[in-house]
Amino acid sequence: MARDITTVGVVGLGTMGAGIAEVLARGGVRVIGVEIDDAAAERGLARMRHSTARAVERGKLTADDERALYERVSVGSDLGAVADADLVLEAVPEQLDLKQELFAQLDKVCRPDTILATNTSSLSVTELSVATGRSARVVGLHFFNPAPVMPLVEVVRTVVTEPEVLDDVVALAEKLGKEPVVAGDRAGFIxxxxxxxxxxxxxxxxxxxxxxxxxxxxxxxxxxxxxxxxxxxxxxxxxxxxxxxxxxxxxxxxxxxxxxxxxxxxxxxxxxxxxxxxxxxxxxxxxxxxxxxxxADVTAPVPGTARRVETVGVVGSGTMATGIVEVFAKAGYTVTFVARSDAKVGAVTGGLTRSFDRQVQRGRLSEADRDAALGRVTGTTNLEDLATVDLVVEAVVEELSVKRALFENFDEICKPGAVLATTTSSLPVIECAMATGRPEDVVGMHFFNPAPVMKLVEVVRTVTTSDDVVATVHEVCRRTKKHAVDCGDRAGFIVNALLFPYLNDAVKMLQANYASADEIDTAIKTGAGFPMGPFELLDVVGLDVSLAIQQVLFAEFREPGWAPATLLEHLVTAGYLGRKTGRGFRDYAKK
The missing domain is CATH 1.10.1040.10 (N-(1-d-carboxylethyl)-l-norvaline Dehydrogenase; domain 2)
Structure with missing residues (x-):
């Protein structure tokens, strides 16, 4: 059974230390704060008072609770004051020699059973622990800034940390209302x-x-x-x-x-x-x-003169294509979409109708606007019907040969001056452009799924794309109420190039048995404020899709650290693709 830690010393009362002291005192723990001198100690106490006063103003802390909190707090400059503490946590500057010297002093001052903890965010807990004669009772206790607000605490074990010490520290974090996750002592923790x-x-x-x-x-x-x-x-x-x-x-x-x-x-x-x-x-x-x-970075105008766009063609019949048709129709464009069969034309039309009906039922769209939007949409199986459109957007399968063949057709069918766009998320846009005799008119227009909901469109220009075409896509995005961002034609563009190496790193962390999927997801959601943890997101995106994107990134950049995690490859081989198959990093069939 975990020991009840009732008295904690906090050495260092800067922004982080003062925040931790406040959290401890709010949780009913007696706090002994220590600083380099009395003036610094008073400044630390002032930081706490400023923070708790704001909490009282916002109704998150009562005046009575604030008074009781400070009855549990004492501050000073005598390190010996922490001699009888159950746990002492240091929050001094991130300097290895400074922290090691402090731990050596604490080892002499504190009781043999006192736990020594560090709030380091990057230094090796093991290197700090060896400065003491009690390495087995040294642990990382990494709070996040601002400590009174952020729920995550990483409890960092070394190879010699006693299990009961971990239990005691985890119990303390829970007592404080925090979400503790246990991690090993490696760079950056989780x-x-x-x-x-x-x-x-x-x-x-x-x-x-x-x-x-x-x-x-x-x-x-x-x-x-x-x-x-x-x-x-x-x-x-x-x-x-x-x-x-x-x-x-x-x-x-x-x-x-x-x-x-x-x-x-x-x-x-x-x-x-x-x-x-x-x-x-x-x-x-x-x-x-x-x-x-x-x-200027915010206010600089997009170069080029936008071409007039009133009619739009969309090629494809999947979820993304259907969503893009909806986006254009709601924005007032006349839309012609092309599917491979009459059945698929009917499926797209049915999907659009259901989506618009749901929006009417929820009060997000009037019946008149629904009818007008549907009236602007025409489905066909004939690419020749795109001959007069001002902009054509392909949203077919992510296979380069299929897309290149389609752009060859666009080149023959579409009128001069029409903008030819691809929604590819990973393939080279230049390959589509060079399948035509007008590569200056070809651009990437990467929507995100679901297209009617997600605001972002990545505007991908190749070395041949004209300024006018980029300006045209920006104007179309403005009219459709999308946020356009510009980037060059390389694997992953902006979002996938940043997102998927991070997801791949998470898989490697799990693969190394460093932490569980639940602990990693919790750390990222509560410590970094992300809406989903990496494994939740991977299961939603699809492990096969994620692996394909990571393979494209690795193939283009040849960055060894971006080689797809073996665990990801094995799960895909086994058919565990995430939510769509009922099993990925988690088993959804059991829920």
């Missing part, structure tokens, strides 16, 4: 181990000028439903902090994907630290502000 490789990749993508800062962030927000884009997250975390975490991760893992993007070091050296300095990837109204000041 959340940072997955998150910072993704953030690093985004920084490198920006550094390469593959896409603008705003487009990278908008792509991940609108394409994946994330609360913040990766570059905005880096500004929030702090460029210097992110650089140091990646440095530590690389030092431990020797994984090239953890080596900080050069731009991070340059920005940190130049003092462009993000929100805290008033400028990072974005410029802010003042240091510490979250208000972004618009600049």
């Amino acid at each position: 959340a940072n181990g997955l998150l910072f490789a993704y953030l690093n990749h985004a920084a490198a993508m920006f550094e390469e000028k593959y896409a603008t800062r705003g487009d990278i962030d908008a792509a991940m927000r609108f394409g994946c439903g994330l609360p913040m884009g990766p570059l905005a997250v880096l500004d929030l975390v702090g460029i210097d902090t992110a650089y140091n975490i990646l440095q530590q991760m690389y030092r431990q893992s020797r994984d090239r994907l953890h080596a900080p993007a050069p731009i991070l070091k340059q920005m940190a050296t130049a003092g462009l630290l993000g929100r805290k300095s008033g400028r990072g990837f974005y410029r802010y109204e003042e240091p510490g502000s979250s208000q972004v000041v618009p600049d």
Whole structure:
């Protein structure tokens, strides 16, 4: 049975330490805060008072509870004050020698049964533990910032941590109302181990000028439903902090994907630290502000003159094609869609009608608007019926030979000046363009599923795409109320190139028995604020689809760290493809 930890020492009362002390005191634990001097200790206490006062103002804490909380808190500069604590947690700066020296001192000061814990986000807990004579009683207790708000706590074990110590610390985290996940002592633990490789990749993508800062962030927000884009997250975390975490991760893992993007070091050296300095990837109204000041990256106009588009052709009859037809019809375009058979034409029409009827029933669409939208849609089995459309969008199977043959037909059938678009999510757009005699008119227009709901469209220009065509697609996106982002023609574009290596890393983490799928999903949802954990998302997307995309990324970039995880390959071979087959990383047939 876990020991009831009633007294905790917190050494270091900066932003993180003060937040942890507040969490402990709110949870009924007696807290002994220690700082380098009395003035620093009082500043730490002031941080706590500022935080709890805001909680009282917002009705999340009563005035009586606030008073009782501070009866459990004492602060000072005497390290000996923690001598009788059940657990002492350090939250001093992320410097290995500083933390090791502190642990050596605590080892001498504290009772033999006292647990020593570190809030490090990147350093090796094992390296800290060996500074003591009680390595088996040293553990990582990694809170996330802001500690009073973020529910996740990573409990980090070393190879010698006693099981009862883990039990005691997990019980404490639960007592505080947190969601503990147990992880081994490796670079970044769970959340940072997955998150910072993704953030690093985004920084490198920006550094390469593959896409603008705003487009990278908008792509991940609108394409994946994330609360913040990766570059905005880096500004929030702090460029210097992110650089140091990646440095530590690389030092431990020797994984090239953890080596900080050069731009991070340059920005940190130049003092462009993000929100805290008033400028990072974005410029802010003042240091510490979250208000972004618009600049040329946000306000720059799209070059080129948009062509007139009133009629649209869509080729395909699957879920994506049907959704795209709906998007165009609702926006007022006259739409002709082409399917392979009369039965498929009927299926698309039936799907559209059901979708519009549901929207009418939910009050999102009037009957008159439904009838008008359906009246603008015509189905056919004949590609020749696309001869007069201003824009044609193909949404057929992801096979290059099929798409190339289709674009050859477009070249012969469509009128001069028509924009020819592909919705491919992974194939080279240039291959479709060069199947025509007018490659300047070909562009990628990557919708996300479900197309009527998802706001993002990736506008993919090849080396031959004209400015006018890009401008035309932007205007179409504006009219259809989609958010367009620009990117070049390379595997994965923005979203898949950032998303799938992160998902692949999660599979490798599971494959190595580092943590369970549930623990990894919990860490990412509660620690990083993602709407779904990686394994939930993989099962929804489909493991076969995910593997195919990862294979395309690996084939194009030849990045060893992007080689598809063996476990993912084996699950696909076994037919465990996710929700659509009833089993993937989880067994849905049992639910």
